[in-house]
Amino acid sequence: MSEITDDVLVSIRNLRIRFDVRDGIVNAVDGANFTIRRGKTLGVIGESGCGKSMTAKAIMNMVPKPGVMTGEVTLYKRHVENGSQVVEEIRIDQLDKDGEEIRNIRGGVITMIFQEPMSSLTPVFTAGLHIMEAVKLHRFLPIESIGDTMTRNIQKKREVSPEEAREIAIDMLQKVGLPNAAQRVDSYPHQLSGGQRQRVMIAIALSTHPELLIADEPTTALDVSIEAQILDLMRELQETVDMAILFITHNMGVIAEMADEMVVMYMGKEVEEGSVVDIFENPKHPYTRLLLASIPEIGEKKRELATIKGMTPSPFNLPTGCVFHPRCPDFMPGKCDVVKPLLATVAKNQNARCLMYDPCWPNTAEAQAVKAKA
Amino acid sequence: MVSFLIRRVFYAIIMLILVSFISFLIINLPAGDFMDQKIAELEARGDKSAVARVEDYRVRYGLDKPMLTQYWIWISNFVRGDFGLSFQFERPVKELIGQRLTLSILLSLTTLTITWLIAIPLGVYSAVNQYSIGDQVITTIAFIGIGLPGFLLALLVLYVAIVILNQDVVGLFSREFQDAPWSLAKIWDLLKHLWVPALIGAVTGTAGTIRIMRGNLLDTLGQPFIEAARARGLKSRRVIWKHAVRMAITPLVIILGTEAFPGILAGNILVEVVLGLPTIGPLYINALTTQDMFMAGTVLVLIVFLLLVGNLITDLVLAWIDPRVRLE
Ligand SMILES: Nc1ncnc2c1ncn2[C@@H]1O[C@H](COP(=O)(O)OP(=O)(O)OP(=O)(O)O)[C@@H](O)[C@H]1O
Ligand code: SF4
Ligand SMILES: [Mg+2]
Numbered sequence: 001m002s003e004i005t006d007d008v009l010v011s012i013r014n015l016r017i018r019f020d021v022r023d024g025i026v027n028a029v030d031g032a033n034f035t036i037r038r039g040k041t042l043g044v045i046g047e048s049g050c051g052k053s054m055t056a057k058a059i060m061n062m063v064p065k066p067g068v069m070t071g072e073v074t075l076y077k078r079h080v081e082n083g084s085q086v087v088e089e090i091r092i093d094q095l096d097k098d099g100e101e102i103r104n105i106r107g108g109v110i111t112m113i114f115q116e117p118m119s120s121l122t123p124v125f126t127a128g129l130h131i132m133e134a135v136k137l138h139r140f141l142p143i144e145s146i147g148d149t150m151t152r153n154i155q156k157k158r159e160v161s162p163e164e165a166r167e168i169a170i171d172m173l174q175k176v177g178l179p180n181a182a183q184r185v186d187s188y189p190h191q192l193s194g195g196q197r198q199r200v201m202i203a204i205a206l207s208t209h210p211e212l213l214i215a216d217e218p219t220t221a222l223d224v225s226i227e228a229q230i231l232d233l234m235r236e237l238q239e240t241v242d243m244a245i246l247f248i249t250h251n252m253g254v255i256a257e258m259a260d261e262m263v264v265m266y267m268g269k270e271v272e273e274g275s276v277v278d279i280f281e282n283p284k285h286p287y288t289r290l291l292l293a294s295i296p297e298i299g300e301k302k303r304e305l306a307t308i309k310g311m312t313p314s315p316f317n318l319p320t321g322c323v324f325h326p327r328c329p330d331f332m333p334g335k336c337d338v339v340k341p342l343l344a345t346v347a348k349n350q351n352a353r354c355l356m357y358d359p360c361w362p363n364t365a366e367a368q369a370v371k372a373k374a
Numbered sequence: 375m376v377s378f379l380i381r382r383v384f385y386a387i388i389m390l391i392l393v394s395f396i397s398f399l400i401i402n403l404p405a406g407d408f409m410d411q412k413i414a415e416l417e418a419r420g421d422k423s424a425v426a427r428v429e430d431y432r433v434r435y436g437l438d439k440p441m442l443t444q445y446w447i448w449i450s451n452f453v454r455g456d457f458g459l460s461f462q463f464e465r466p467v468k469e470l471i472g473q474r475l476t477l478s479i480l481l482s483l484t485t486l487t488i489t490w491l492i493a494i495p496l497g498v499y500s501a502v503n504q505y506s507i508g509d510q511v512i513t514t515i516a517f518i519g520i521g522l523p524g525f526l527l528a529l530l531v532l533y534v535a536i537v538i539l540n541q542d543v544v545g546l547f548s549r550e551f552q553d554a555p556w557s558l559a560k561i562w563d564l565l566k567h568l569w570v571p572a573l574i575g576a577v578t579g580t581a582g583t584i585r586i587m588r589g590n591l592l593d594t595l596g597q598p599f600i601e602a603a604r605a606r607g608l609k610s611r612r613v614i615w616k617h618a619v620r621m622a623i624t625p626l627v628i629i630l631g632t633e634a635f636p637g638i639l640a641g642n643i644l645v646e647v648v649l650g651l652p653t654i655g656p657l658y659i660n661a662l663t664t665q666d667m668f669m670a671g672t673v674l675v676l677i678v679f680l681l682l683v684g685n686l687i688t689d690l691v692l693a694w695i696d697p698r699v700r701l702e
Contacts (some may be wrong), residue, residue: 062601107608108607112605114598119599134606137606
């Protein structure tokens with residue numbers, strides 16, 4: 001998915017994250033490429049352990065030790081300079097991990113909500129303190145504009161005061177639909193339910209007006225009814241602010257509901273990418289097809305849901321050729337277990353990593369032979 | 375919170391009564407009490423007036439009465455501040471304990487302060503830089519410290535100080551100040567002596583504290599809320615001290631109540647004996663070996679009292695640190 005255009009917010013090129021552990025090397029992310037666009041939602045889907053969270057952490061330059069990250073993560077940050085908008089290119093992967101520049105991005109330009117609402121809030125701080133902590137770091141209020149309209153754009157900014165931070169906290173908690181926000185602002189995490197805590201996490205994440213919200217399986221730990229509420233809330237809030245979302249999930253239904261574009265990941269690589277509409281209508285990669293076949297449809301009487309046979313392979317002992325081949329219903333013997341497929345364009349703005357679509361492959365003699373045999 | 379406090383104090387009092395009773399029983403258990411011994415000894419010497427005096431004690435403290443009555447007399451005097459008589463020294467227990475108690479508390483507080491000032495930063499450093507050279511050095515030293523008994527260290531210090539450096543490190547005062555009234559010079563003399571046992575106590579205490587701090591902090595640093603705090607753009611230092619250490623320090627607070635407080639009186643008896651300190655520890659050992667019952671009983675009750683006070687303070691500090699404790 002493509003060339004850098006105006007609306008690109010974050011671009012990830014050839015991202016690799018590897019862990020050297022005692023049993024060998026784990027390539028948690030193995031050459032991922034994708035683009036997050038301003039104001040749009042990109043869904044990332046894949047089974048547990050395929051590297052979704054690591055990708056998210058890479059965007060914040062927060063890959064945990066002993067992980068090593070290579071490749072490029074570029075943020076195209078917009079800001080106003082001398083009255084005109086400029087886009088600044090920031091190579092996130094090259095920033096000092098605890099330096100001021102990345103800390104201003106983390107929690108300011110890019111915020112994140114996590115899978116475990118139960119343990120993502122510090123138990124000894126109130127909901128309000130979490131928000132205030134973020135707001136004090138990242139939100140600045142204009143000081144009375146100096147001069148006339150000519151200089152309007154050279155406004156001075158100042159940090160928010162503790163009282164203003166508290167007001168913002170209450171206001172945010174109200175926005176995320178926490179009942180009694182004025183009192184709840186002083187609640188400790190253990191006094192809130194799982195859904196309420198996730199609302200608080202969202203409030204923290206949105207309180208600093210980020211350009212990108214990374215939501216790493218934000219509803220996996222919640223009941224279905226709460227999940228629906230949280231998803232609705234996120235969509236509503238996204239409409240009111242100009243914010244992109246990177247939505248990580250392992251649930252196709254959630255992708256359908258939330259995302260504009262999607263990336264399907266398998267074992268650290270993207271295997272299919274494109275717009276949600278295109279992929280749902282016309283999935284190309286066998287893995288995507290299986291994922292789609294496993295969504296239960298509403299109103300449908302007990303149909304056997306397709307399951308994907310087998311388990312994800314051990315990262316220390318990856319299958320040869322296409323890593324998906326031991327589980328693939330379209331497995332082509334002699335080919336899929338030998339040749340590593342590349343990402344190929346399969347339709348307009350839709351790519352898949354499968355030998356069936358490899359531009360070189362279908363025309364080769366071996367391909368014809370395999371087809372004839374089948 | 376107030377009802378929580380009242381409940382705790384109530385339990386503490388019941389506990390204190392029970393313990394005082396049991397310790398009284400245990401101290402009285404061995405056949406032939408201190409009195410019998412003393413009287414036999416005095417009679418053998420033919421000291422008539424002394425025998426009469428001791429008989430007088432026997433009656434005054436009801437030692438010829440049944441055990442329960444004895445206990446009652448003792449405990450009711452105790453709450454009035456009369457801890458009874460040390461039969462060995464034939465002086466009131468209160469008088470004997472008085473100054474030693476102050477010195478014991480002073481020594482413990484100094485030791486504890488040094489221990490925490492060294493151990494907490496080192497433990498935090500060790501956890502934050504896990505497996506670094508610094509961590510490994512600290513860990514090695516900590517293990518040596520855990521394995522090294524305090525009295526051995528005290529003997530080593532004595533040897534080095536007296537034999538090699540020709541310094542006076544025994545006790546807490548120089549000879550000329552031993553019985554002198556308190557003055558600035560005496561306090562200065564005390565400080566000059568105090569650091570030796572304090573440091574010995576700290577060396578052995580620090581090692582364990584470093585390990586506890588390191589282990590807990592490592593656990594806490596692996597929690598999702600730490601990553602979430604980082605993702606909010608907080609400085610590493612703030613994440614570690616405000617979000618992690620505050621959670622990880624709880625076990626140290628518990629140790630403070632359960633070990634450090636009762637340890638004020640009997641924590642490091644061996645070191646105190648080796649260094650000949652005028653603190654409670656050596657007095658207590660002496661009272662136990664000579665069956666000086668009121669002396670031993672008083673110290674034991676004071677130890678338990680400190681334990682209970684320590685527990686109470688622990689609960690309060692924990693409630694202050696961790697809101698989850700507050701509600702129960
Ligand atoms: N500290 C580590 N040491 C070694 N390997 C690690 C470490 N952390 C993560 N990994 C590896 O990275 C891979 C990707 O992990 P990641 O958390 O990104 O998966 P995920 O797609 O988010 O899965 P889930 O759906 O379970 O959240 C995992 O297979 C894991 O083996
Ligand atoms: S390359 Fe082969 S094994 Fe891999 S997905 Fe395509 S058909 Fe399946
Ligand atoms: Mg994950």
